[in-house]
Amino acid sequence: FLANCHPRGNDPVKRERLTGLRHRASMDVRPFHTVPEVDDTWPGFRDMPPVFATAMMIGFIEQTCIEALRPFLTPDQRTVGTRVNVNHLSATPVGLTVTADIELVEHAGNVMTFQVACYDDAGLIGEGHHDRVLIALDRFMDRVRCKLLR
Numbered sequence: 001f002l003a004n005c006h007p008r009g010n011d012p013v014k015r016e017r018l019t020g021l022r023h024r025a026s027m028d029v030r031p032f033h034t035v036p037e038v039d040d041t042w043p044g045f046r047d048m049p050p051v052f053a054t055a056m057m058i059g060f061i062e063q064t065c066i067e068a069l070r071p072f073l074t075p076d077q078r079t080v081g082t083r084v085n086v087n088h089l090s091a092t093p094v095g096l097t098v099t100a101d102i103e104l105v106e107h108a109g110n111v112m113t114f115q116v117a118c119y120d121d122a123g124l125i126g127e128g129h130h131d132r133v134l135i136a137l138d139r140f141m142d143r144v145r146c147k148l149l150r
Helices: 055-074 137-148
Strands: 022-028 077-088 097-106 111-120 123-136
Touching: 022 055, 055 077, 055 097, 055 111, 055 123, 077 111, 077 137, 097 123, 123 137
Parallel strands: none
Antiparallel strands: 022 097, 077 123, 097 111, 111 123
C-alpha cells in the first residue's frame, strides 16, 4: 500500500473521444431536496425557504454527467467532479420536476468539460459548466488513503 503513495501520474484510462455526448435526466423535487433539509447541523439553513437547494441541483448535475459517461468507462474507472461554475437562477418548489441537460463540450486528456442546464416546469433554473476527471479507482483510493498517514 505505501508503495502506491506517489504523486499523480497518468491514470490508465480509456481515451475515447466523447465530445458532443448529450444526456438528459429528470427528477421530482421532494421535501428532502430543499434548503432546510440539506444538513440539520447547519442552523443557518433551518429557516430558509423550502425550495430546491443549490447543493441538490449541483448533485443532480453531477449524477447526470456520471450516468452519461458510465457506458464508456472500464470497470476500474470512475469520474470525479473537479469544478462547478453554475448559476442558480430561479427557485423551484416541492412537487415540480427538474430536468438536467448536459453536453460534453471539451475533452482534453482526462478532463471533460460539460455545458449544463437545469429546467423546472416553469423554465430555466440553472446553467453553467462542470468539469469531471477520469480516474483509475484503485490508484485514486490509494492516494486518498495516503492522506490518512500524514
